[in-house]
Amino acid sequence: MDLTDEERRILDGAFGEPQRIALGVLLKLGEAYGADRMVEIGSAHVVGSSYQIAGEAGIDIYSQLVAQGARVRVRTTSDPGSIDFARWREFKTPADYAERQIKIAELLDQMGVIPTWTCTPYTTFNVPRFGEDLGWSESSAVIFANSVIGARTNRLAAYVDVCAALTGRVPRFGLHVPECRRGEVLFDLDPDLSAGFEDHFFPALGYLVGQVTGDRIPVIAGVGKATFDQLKALGAASAASGSVALYHMVGITPEARTLEEALGGRTPVERVEVGRREIARTMEQMSTGQGGAVDVVGVGCPHASIDQMRRYATLLRGKRVHTGVQLWICTNTVVEEMARKMGYIETIEQAGAKLMVGTCHNDCPLGAWGFRRLATDSGKFAYYTPTTVGTECVFASTEACIEAAITGRVER
Amino acid sequence: MHSPHIILHGKGCAPGEFEGEAVVSNQPFGFWQGIDPQTGFVIDRRHELFGASLRNKVFVFPFGRGSTGTPGIFLEAVRNGCAPAAIVNVKSEPMIVMCALLAEAFFKVRIPIVDGLDANPRDVLRTGDRVRINGTTGEIEVVSRE
Numbered sequence: 001m002d003l004t005d006e007e008r009r010i011l012d013g014a015f016g017e018p019q020r021i022a023l024g025v026l027l028k029l030g031e032a033y034g035a036d037r038m039v040e041i042g043s044a045h046v047v048g049s050s051y052q053i054a055g056e057a058g059i060d061i062y063s064q065l066v067a068q069g070a071r072v073r074v075r076t077t078s079d080p081g082s083i084d085f086a087r088w089r090e091f092k093t094p095a096d097y098a099e100r101q102i103k104i105a106e107l108l109d110q111m112g113v114i115p116t117w118t119c120t121p122y123t124t125f126n127v128p129r130f131g132e133d134l135g136w137s138e139s140s141a142v143i144f145a146n147s148v149i150g151a152r153t154n155r156l157a158a159y160v161d162v163c164a165a166l167t168g169r170v171p172r173f174g175l176h177v178p179e180c181r182r183g184e185v186l187f188d189l190d191p192d193l194s195a196g197f198e199d200h201f202f203p204a205l206g207y208l209v210g211q212v213t214g215d216r217i218p219v220i221a222g223v224g225k226a227t228f229d230q231l232k233a234l235g236a237a238s239a240a241s242g243s244v245a246l247y248h249m250v251g252i253t254p255e256a257r258t259l260e261e262a263l264g265g266r267t268p269v270e271r272v273e274v275g276r277r278e279i280a281r282t283m284e285q286m287s288t289g290q291g292g293a294v295d296v297v298g299v300g301c302p303h304a305s306i307d308q309m310r311r312y313a314t315l316l317r318g319k320r321v322h323t324g325v326q327l328w329i330c331t332n333t334v335v336e337e338m339a340r341k342m343g344y345i346e347t348i349e350q351a352g353a354k355l356m357v358g359t360c361h362n363d364c365p366l367g368a369w370g371f372r373r374l375a376t377d378s379g380k381f382a383y384y385t386p387t388t389v390g391t392e393c394v395f396a397s398t399e400a401c402i403e404a405a406i407t408g409r410v411e412r
Numbered sequence: 413m414h415s416p417h418i419i420l421h422g423k424g425c426a427p428g429e430f431e432g433e434a435v436v437s438n439q440p441f442g443f444w445q446g447i448d449p450q451t452g453f454v455i456d457r458r459h460e461l462f463g464a465s466l467r468n469k470v471f472v473f474p475f476g477r478g479s480t481g482t483p484g485i486f487l488e489a490v491r492n493g494c495a496p497a498a499i500v501n502v503k504s505e506p507m508i509v510m511c512a513l514l515a516e517a518f519f520k521v522r523i524p525i526v527d528g529l530d531a532n533p534r535d536v537l538r539t540g541d542r543v544r545i546n547g548t549t550g551e552i553e554v555v556s557r558e
Contacts, residue, residue: 025513032425032509053484055449057491061518137480157510158483159518174506215505243477243505387445 001030001171002037010167018070022163029160030171039133039172041074042151044165045121047137048158049078049108050363051101059100061159062107065166072112073168077121079138080303080359081105085117091356092368113165117358118332120232120303122149125334130254133176135164139239140232140302140380146246148231150254152176155245175246181255182264183248185213189222190275197223199230200397201279203379206234208282210242212272219262221250222274229305236302237379284412286382289373289392291412296371296391297405298361299398300330301378306338308398312353313344315402321352322408326369329353330360353405362388375410377401418536418554422500422529424547426512428522430498431544431555434470436537437461441471442478443486443511452494470543471496472533476508486511490521498545500537500552501527512547526550 003011011027013020026038048054054062083093083101105115116124119138128134128151136142137156145151154174156164164170174180187209189197209218218238226234226249238244248256256262299312312329321327329348331339336357339345345355356364361374362384373392374385382395394410404410439460446456452467476482489495495515499508504527512523524547529536533552537543542555 021517025510025517028426028513029506029510032504033506047480048484050481050484053481055484055488057449057487057519058484060491061487061514064518139480142480154506155480157507157514158481159487159514160483160510161480384445 001027001035007038017068018065018166022166023169025160025163026167026169026171030173033171033173035171035173037172038169039176040168041135041164041170042128042132043075043126043134044072044161045077045079045126045136045138045141046113046161046165047079048162049081049104049117051082051097051104052363053158054104059103059107062104066107066110070111070166072165074165075114075126076112076165077114077116077124077126078108080119080363081117082359082363082365084357084359086357090354091364093365097365116332118303120332123303123305123335124332133170135161135170137161140236142245143235143239143247144232146175147235147248147253155243179264181246182217182266183219183262184216184268185218185270185272186268187218187220187272187274190273193275193279194222194224198397200377202226202230202234203237203377204279204282204286205274206237207241207286207379207383208274208278209247210238210240210244213238213242213244215243217246217248218244219248219250219256219259219268221259223249223252226252229308232302233379237383240380240383283395286379286395287393287412288386291394291410292373293408294373294375294394294404294410295325296369296374297325297327297401298330298374298376298378298381298385299401301360301376301381304329304331304335306335309335309339309344310342311398312402313347315399316351316353317347319351319406321405325405325408327353327405328356328361330356333357361385375401375404414557416554416557420529420531420533420536420552422526422550422552424550425504425509425527426523426525426547428498428524428547429545430470430524431542432468432470432497434472434537434539434541434543435461435464435466436472436534436539438534439473440475440477441473442476442482444479444482447485447489449485449488449492449494452489466496467494468497470498470500470545472500472537474502476501476505478507480507482507483511483514487514487519490515490519495523498523498547499525500533500545501525502532503527526552
């Protein structure tokens, strides 16, 4: 790779041991994937902030780095942790587990990481701009930054994101290269589906797109309009069921003003027709087992926005969550604070629902609850929760999930 | 036990040398939710290797799947001495290569990775083969076979 003078000096140790080690990892990664040089990044986002992911190995790595004086060189935010720092006892988190998560928090703090504890850093203090190079992990945040904003990042792995943060650089390959951002698989929505495209079809379509696309780049044509939260839900689902890091949606995402632009003037390598039948079939696959009594409901994956908090409050006003059901709304502290000012949290808590801040059902140890059936409006939760929480899972619209929490039953 | 004189050539994706027993699968593998880092056993019930040990093995599978949290679990296994000792893929995705680079940088453990062999590894390598792998030159030799 073609390195700058400063990069050579980093590798010689002129900027300290953490940067030398970090750039060494990034250099080998670049060499393995044919990078021509490093690019400077606007920000980093790190996923090994959670004890569930990082474990003792992560504490070991961060302790090594902190002892060597590591400090991040660019704006760096943290992904969720494995506890709600304010309420972990309410969620029955074992005290020794919480203590290890708090240790990770201290180490990240010493490196200068902004403790956002969120999978939606772009709703807090890490808002990328179009065309900006980034060093991000967290699959749902990567796909949002690439697709909805048009920033450029590969799916970095845990700790490699820290290497990017410490050096302010990543190797230039994959999605940093404009020619590698062209769409490859075209998903064509039929007119009947387009005309009646409902809110919960977004995560379902994302799930389907991920299954078919794998690690290629999909182009979705035929969605007339989409909100910020709908684009977030679609991306998170496709990044979970596949390894999608970038999607184009014709007429909606910034690198897809036309179909031709999305495909980079080429013909798609594969074309998939999507109608109501395909969406219905995908929704079947997103649920395990049958409908029936529900004991836990999960919304806010990825972390809920202020618009979603308003929606939950509206649906819960004057209602009461069923006895024996836990309705947990996952979000970050920034949205929590604003939702409190707006009065949404008072409404939500009066109804018996709980806020789960800075973590989520998937990141937190929930074994003590003995849950059997989860209802969720998230394609990502639907993909992971049967393994992480060990429950049956029913995917449903946001309205149907809130209704399930009130009645204690969910239908498939 | 005999020496079958099989030598394959591929691309070295992560440096290191190792000789040991192969575990071969036709299915993609995700370490996140896939391996118990305390024991090295496969815990993904949907996977054909469910219950098998990857500890100190040459793990042969088509390609990696998975979450950006993958190195969390992988390095926990490395730290416990329960990770595979070498990896052979049809195509190595960056997530798995990053795991090996991090293992060397932070735990001084080299896990050679080779992909892009001149033959499909699942047609040539068998579980139980004793295999020698060089992650720099990309060469793999079947040393002996039951």
